[in-house]
Amino acid sequence: MIVGGAGPSGTATQFGYTALYTIAYPTYKRLIRLRGIVRTVRVTTANTPSDDAVSFDHRHIDLENRDEVYVIGDVHGCLDALEALLGTLELGANDLAVFVGDLVRKGPESKAVLDRVRRSPRLLSVRGNNERKLLEGEASLSALDAVDYQYLESLPTAISWDGGLVVHGGLDPSRPLSGHSDDDVLTMRSPAGDGYDGPFWFDRYEGPPRVFFGHTVLAEPIEREWTVGLDTGCVYGGQLTAYDVRRGEAVSVTGTGHVERSSEKIVGADRE
Secondary structure, eight states: OOSSOOEEEEEEEEEEEEEEEEEEEEHHHEEEEEEEEEEEEEEEEETTTTOOOSSSSEEOOOOOOOEEEEEOOOTTHHHHHHHHHHHHHOOTTTTEEEEEEESSSSSSSSHHHHHHHOOOOEEOOOOOHHHHHTTTSSSOOOOOOOOHHHHHHHHSSSEEEEEEEEEHHHHHHSSSGOOOOOOHHHHSSSBBBSSSSSSGGGGOOSSSSSSEEEESSSSSSOOOEEEEEEEBGGGTTTTEEEEEEETTTTEEEEOOOOOOOOGGGGGGEEEE
């Protein structure tokens, strides 16, 4: 986050797009030029007395010039499932897919997954708790290099568009958007804690915006008026799921299964 007084201005090029930036406390705007299109990304700190103030790293995108838009669940290094899903979606030049984070760890091909997502202008991702673990030294992957870590550092905690918000974990229904930190939206399962005892935040959240999320492993996707849950346990032998935002439909492929997981840590469709 930005701290202190007025900041610098200039240009920077990274991961395929050029950012012309001006920074001022407590708000800043970043102009992103991507393939000739200039977009403005507004990030507001918690100290800004505006209704849309947020204290987590956030990127707003414009979907006006996009055709198909998808949100994809936790990949966890499962390149085979990712390639199968992307092959099913057949993304066109004006299509976009946004991942809910946890691209890495648990599965066998984290680096290849990062390479696949990073190199495509049609693929974006938010940061998940497993990306954060790598960045903070709580976990390590020897296959990753400096470019991989730079990419992980570049991932925002949230990506939004008009009416929609993609985060890894979720939101506390009892708090306004401005009352959430990066840690909250990365790890939220229940306001009572990051576990599977419940109550789950998505059972009580009433929007807006509509929130697309992962992190909580589900037996099948959750689709409600204000929440769409997409971690369907690909790395545990479940499915990798994409949600078609335009059509309101889920598309899934079956994962190989590289890690065992207790059924007590998978939210079933038959729960009360």
